[in-house]
Amino acid sequence: MISTTILMALRELRRNKMRSLLTMLGVVIGVAAVVALTTVGDGATAKVRQNISSLGDNLLMISPEVDRRMVNTGGPGKPLDPDDIDALRREISGLLRIAPTASRGMLVVSGGKSWRTTVTGSTADYLAARNFDVATGRGVEATLGGAGANCVLGATPARELFGGGAPIGQSIRVGRMACEVVAVLASKGAGGMGMDNDDLVLMPLRTFQQRISGNDHVTMIFATVREGRSTAAVKNQVEGLLRERRRLQPGQPNDFGVRDMQEIIDAVSTTTGMLTALLAAVAAVSLVVGGIGIMNIMLVSVTERTREIGTRMAIGALGSDVLRQFLIEAVTLSAVGGLIGVSIGLGSAYAFTRAFDFPFLLSGKMVALAFAFSAGVGVLFGFLPARKAARLQPIEALRHE
Amino acid sequence: MNTPDTTAIELRGVTKVYGSGDSVVHALDGVDLRIEAGEFVAIMGASGSGKSTCMNVIGCLDEPTAGQYLFHGVDVTALDADQRARLRRAYLGFVFQSFNLLARTSALENVELPLHYRKVPAAERRERALAALRLVGLEDRAKHTPAELSGGQQQRVAIARALVCEPKLLLADEPTGNLDSSRTEEIMRLLVELNKTRGLTIVMVTHEPEVATYVSRVVTFRDGRIVSDHPQSEAST
Numbered sequence: 278m279i280s281t282t283i284l285m286a287l288r289e290l291r292r293n294k295m296r297s298l299l300t301m302l303g304v305v306i307g308v309a310a311v312v313a314l315t316t317v318g319d320g321a322t323a324k325v326r327q328n329i330s331s332l333g334d335n336l337l338m339i340s341p342e343v344d345r346r347m348v349n350t351g352g353p354g355k356p357l358d359p360d361d362i363d364a365l366r367r368e369i370s371g372l373l374r375i376a377p378t379a380s381r382g383m384l385v386v387s388g389g390k391s392w393r394t395t396v397t398g399s400t401a402d403y404l405a406a407r408n409f410d411v412a413t414g415r416g417v418e419a420t421l422g423g424a425g426a427n428c429v430l431g432a433t434p435a436r437e438l439f440g441g442g443a444p445i446g447q448s449i450r451v452g453r454m455a456c457e458v459v460a461v462l463a464s465k466g467a468g469g470m471g472m473d474n475d476d477l478v479l480m481p482l483r484t485f486q487q488r489i490s491g492n493d494h495v496t497m498i499f500a501t502v503r504e505g506r507s508t509a510a511v512k513n514q515v516e517g518l519l520r521e522r523r524r525l526q527p528g529q530p531n532d533f534g535v536r537d538m539q540e541i542i543d544a545v546s547t548t549t550g551m552l553t554a555l556l557a558a559v560a561a562v563s564l565v566v567g568g569i570g571i572m573n574i575m576l577v578s579v580t581e582r583t584r585e586i587g588t589r590m591a592i593g594a595l596g597s598d599v600l601r602q603f604l605i606e607a608v609t610l611s612a613v614g615g616l617i618g619v620s621i622g623l624g625s626a627y628a629f630t631r632a633f634d635f636p637f638l639l640s641g642k643m644v645a646l647a648f649a650f651s652a653g654v655g656v657l658f659g660f661l662p663a664r665k666a667a668r669l670q671p672i673e674a675l676r677h678e
Numbered sequence: 679m680n681t682p683d684t685t686a687i688e689l690r691g692v693t694k695v696y697g698s699g700d701s702v703v704h705a706l707d708g709v710d711l712r713i714e715a716g717e718f719v720a721i722m723g724a725s726g727s728g729k730s731t732c733m734n735v736i737g738c739l740d741e742p743t744a745g746q747y748l749f750h751g752v753d754v755t756a757l758d759a760d761q762r763a764r765l766r767r768a769y770l771g772f773v774f775q776s777f778n779l780l781a782r783t784s785a786l787e788n789v790e791l792p793l794h795y796r797k798v799p800a801a802e803r804r805e806r807a808l809a810a811l812r813l814v815g816l817e818d819r820a821k822h823t824p825a826e827l828s829g830g831q832q833q834r835v836a837i838a839r840a841l842v843c844e845p846k847l848l849l850a851d852e853p854t855g856n857l858d859s860s861r862t863e864e865i866m867r868l869l870v871e872l873n874k875t876r877g878l879t880i881v882m883v884t885h886e887p888e889v890a891t892y893v894s895r896v897v898t899f900r901d902g903r904i905v906s907d908h909p910q911s912e913a914s915t
């Protein structure tokens with residue numbers, strides 16, 4: 278009999294189309310906001326993950342700092358040196374490519390233009406380890422392996438210094454040193470969280486050490502794990518080796534850091550996930566407000582229809598029938614509102630993710646949850662008016678004007 | 679004091695008091711009334727004499743302040759609200775002066791409604807509602823809403839709704855109060871026929887003496903008391 282009660286409720290709502298729509302509006306907006314926010318939030322998280330893993334899966338970053346920040350500042354820890362790199366090459370078979378780097382934030386100048394960027398000295402493995410492609414120019418690996426006054430521009434400095442012009446063969450000044458541009462890297466696109474992965478100038482590590490830093494310190498080693506090897510296991514081996522080389526006693530904490538991309542991805546995902554949850558919680562408050570709107574209209578409806586309730590009771594409705602009827606009307610209102618809200622929410626999330634090139638991730642669980650929540654709002658806020666209707670005395674209800 | 683099976687209604691010293699102190703109103707003041715199954719009784723009396731109050735007690739819509747009411751031997755005054763609702767649902771049909779049909783709802787759906795509350799399956803519901811509409815001669819108006827029906831037709835729909843569950847007792851409070859004389863005649867003929875052919879017990883409140891000519895017994899109230907109770911001769915019908 279529930280189905281005919283639902284039909285009856287739907288007819289009741291159709292009678293007052295405008296009012297029903299306005300009543301639903303609160304729930305519609307609440308559900309739409311929750312659905313849109315969580316869907317866009319999930320898309321944003323996925324996008325950030327994609328961006329970060331485009332920097333290189335299976336990438337280990339070894340730095341002489343314990344600090345969890347990803348900035349290569351040299352830092353106070355005991356620096357890594359060429360012997361450490363040789364040891365890694367020799368003893369850790371799970372490492373495929375090892376690109377030691379030394380970096381410094383510097384001003385680069387060409388013609389009348391200058392640009393502040395990160396200047397990095399590294400070796401031939403750098404491009405492969407960090408998933409960079411070359412846009413124009415060639416001989417990048419040979420250049421980095423050597424010690425000449427040559428450099429490779431990331432897409433951002435290339436644009437800033439040369440605009441549309443061709444940088445290859447041009448000379449730029451890096452600090453007090455002049456060097457020739459041999460190649461430009463392909464852009465990786467905007468990084469997540471405001472990072473620009475294209476903002477760098479590469480040169481051979483030896484050139485950097487001789488002409489810029491004046492020492493043989495390495496501020497960061499990028500190393501990739503061989504296919505088929507567990508990143509975690511290799512990471513452990515690297516840590517073991519470095520502890521041994523730095524003569525750390527058991528129980529003493531690491532005075533260096535070995536991080537893998539998964540860690541960073543997880544950290545970023547947790548942050549964006551929390552942000553999404555927070556926004557969704559705020560949106561859920563409007564669902565409650567929508568519920569109060571439903572309660573208000575249902576109370577009005579009970580008063581308006583007091584005579585009808587009396588009639589229904591005279592012709593055979595029990596208190597429980599009346600309760601069920603009004604409860605189902607409230608739930609139908611909020612559930613229909615929920616359905617409309619889910620469609621609007623998904624629609625706008627789709628438009629948004631298309632516009633900003635996020636992945637559109639439809640979470641069935643979340644949609645079901647939003648819908649169930651809206652129906653729950655109907656039960657919660659419909660109960661009071663329904664009980665009021667069910668408790669009417671038939672004779673008083675019939676006499677009501 | 680055994681009530682024979684054929685006794686439909688028995689009121690014993692039924693009293694209904696409204697208000698308190700100075701403004702106390704004895705709407706019913708010790709009413710004793712016995713109505714046998716199959717009777718067609720008209721209740722008459724001046725305005726405010728307690729007719730509707732008495733009907734509401736008989737219809738289990740209202741509880742008396744004092745006294746006892748037996749419906750087919752069941753002591754209604756001992757029942758709670760839910761049990762009274764079930765009794766109404768099982769045995770009673772109501773016709774109101776103001777029809778009380780659900781607005782913007784077709785005649786057929788209005789007539790189906792009591793069956794809905796009795797959990798009758800949809801197909802059977804439709805069939806029985808159509809049969810009830812046929813009985814009151816409105817089969818061809820099944821899809822019309824109350825706004826699309828005349829007063830007399832609306833009251834016939836209301837009678838169909840009261841009859842669709844085959845009640846033992848039909849209660850009508852001024853069913854012709856809002857109708858002109860030819861519509862009144864139409865309704866009265868229908869009620870008389872139902873009373874004769876189905877043996878339906880009918881209790882009806884009316885102000886109009888000519889309406890009372892259709893019934894088999896007239897009970898007259900004044901100030902909450904029964905002041906006269908006459909059988910009508912067949913000849914006067």
Ligand SMILES: Nc1ncnc2c1ncn2[C@@H]1O[C@H](COP(=O)(O)OP(=O)(O)OP(=O)(O)O)[C@@H](O)[C@H]1O
Nearest residue numbers: 696697703704705724725726727728729730731732
């Ligand atoms: N809910 C109520 N509260 C207070 N007094 C009431 C109430 N209902 C009825 N009364 C009083 O009880 C008395 C009987 O009322 P009732 O409605 O039974 O009269 P009636 O005979 O049906 O009159 P009418 O012919 O005008 O319909 C009246 O004096 C009325 O004012």
Ligand SMILES: [Mg+2]
Nearest residue numbers: 729730731851
């Ligand atoms: Mg009255």
